[in-house]
Amino acid sequence: MTKATNDRPIDDVSGMETTGHEWDGITELDSPLPRWWLWTYYACIIWSVAYWIAMPAWPLVSDYTKGLLGYSQRGQLSDEIAAVKAGQADLAARTAKASLTEIKSDPELLEYALAGGRSAFAVNCxxxxxxxxxxxxxxxxxxxxxxxxxxxxxxxxxxxxxxxxxxxxxxxxxxxxxxxxxxxxxxxxxxxxxxxxxxxxxxxxxxxxxxxxxxxxxxxxxxxxxxxxxxxxxxxxxxxxxxxxxxxxxxxxxxxxxxxxxxxxxxxxxxxxxxxxxxxxxxxxxxxxxx
Ligand code: HEC
Ligand code: HEC
The missing domain is CATH 1.10.760.10 (Cytochrome c-like domain)
Structure with missing residues (x-):
């Protein structure tokens, strides 16, 4: 095995520097990390910093960092509930106006009535x-x-x-x-x-x-x-x-x-x-x- 200028041994077959570790004649090449891997690694670091800034991330003593985007799961849930309510408001308004027979003959109102009736029954009856x-x-x-x-x-x-x-x-x-x-x-x-x-x-x-x-x-x-x-x-x-x-x-x-x-x-x-x-x-x- 030859020696490189920095005194690290060079592997004869591949011509590459080795780490100098050797087990039973087997040496470890000191090949550079693949480019793609290194770039992915850097990208992850940058992404994580951006994420800490944008999203809720770090626990504090009695609170946590909220992030610039103001996202929270609770907020998302109440947005979703509001959306469902808005959808139902229309059905509720139509049910309020419709006669019982009209409700029965309108598949959409009927479905709404049966679902609502079933859950109200479970609570009250x-x-x-x-x-x-x-x-x-x-x-x-x-x-x-x-x-x-x-x-x-x-x-x-x-x-x-x-x-x-x-x-x-x-x-x-x-x-x-x-x-x-x-x-x-x-x-x-x-x-x-x-x-x-x-x-x-x-x-x-x-x-x-x-x-x-x-x-x-x-x-x-x-x-x-x-x-x-x-x-x-x-x-x-x-x-x-x-x-x-x-x-x-x-x-x-x-x-x-x-x-x-x-x-x-x-x-x-x-x-x-x-x-x-x-x-x-x-x-x-x-x-x-x-x-
Ligand atoms: C003023 C109206 C009235 C009169 C008169 C009356 N009932 Fe009734 N009866 C009812 C009502 C209303 C019920 C149901 C009670 C309830 O819903 O709690 C009932 C219930 C009953 C029941 C129970 C039925 C069941 O499904 O469990 C029997 C048996 C009965 N009546 C027999 C009689 C008999 C016999 C007489 C005559 C001696 C009589 N009733 C007179 C109104 C009347
Ligand atoms: C506190 C007990 C109680 C609760 C709660 C209750 N009910 Fe009743 N319900 C009764 C009784 C008792 C009767 C029978 C009355 C009689 O003897 O005539 C009855 C009768 C009825 C009848 C008439 C049945 C017939 O044969 O004509 C309907 C319909 C009914 N209930 C629907 C409901 C619905 C829907 C709810 C829930 C919103 C409800 N009940 C909640 C006790 C209750």
């Missing part, structure tokens, strides 16, 4: 009606085709706006008397009419032969109808459809005729904005049982 709107004892299932107060979009809209037996002047109202408690019927009559109601719902022809038939005709038909078919003007349930608001069964019937029930559904007109209430009406109507 599932406590009582259940997350799948399938209800429970005293809280009606909103998925079926059985409606206490009517299942058209208009009827549902009215129910949601003003509630049922709620503290609102326009609330739906009707009260089944507490026949037993108020001594309008004696316990035998209550028992007889409960048997009659059970027989009505079985629909096996036995009902007509029962003594409770007369009690029913004299006390119940005004609201529940001559055949027990119910009345949506009064929110009186159909007693023949095997769909019970209150669990069903004779014990329950005796209890209800004795003590009455008065399910309460809040009015939403003063709590939610009109667009949301419309969306809820369209959404509930779409749940499957809408008339």
């Amino acid at each position: 599932i406590q009582c009606h259940g997350s799948g709107a399938s209800g429970s004892d005293g809280y009606p299932n909103l998925n079926d085709d059985d409606w206490l107060w009517g299942g058209t979009m208009e009827a549902i809209h009215t129910t949601i706006q003003y509630g049922i037996r709620a503290e609102h002047d326009d609330s739906r109202a009707s009260d089944m008397p507490a026949f037993g408690q108020d001594e309008m019927l004696n316990p035998q009559q209550v028992d007889a009419v409960a048997d009659y109601v059970m027989a009505l719902s079985r629909d096996d022809g036995v009902a007509d032969t029962l003594p409770g038939k007369l009690v029913f005709a004299e006390n119940c038909v005004d609201c529940h109808g001559a055949k027990g078919q119910g009345d949506i003007e009064l929110g009186a349930p159909n007693l023949r459809d095997h769909i019970w608001l209150y669990q069903g069964g004779k014990t329950m019937a005796v209890d209800i005729v004795t003590n009455s029930r008065a399910g309460m559904m809040p009015a939403w007109v003063d709590r939610l904005d009109p667009v949301t209430v419309k969306q809820l009406a369209v959404y509930v109507h779409s749940l499957g049982g809408g008339e």
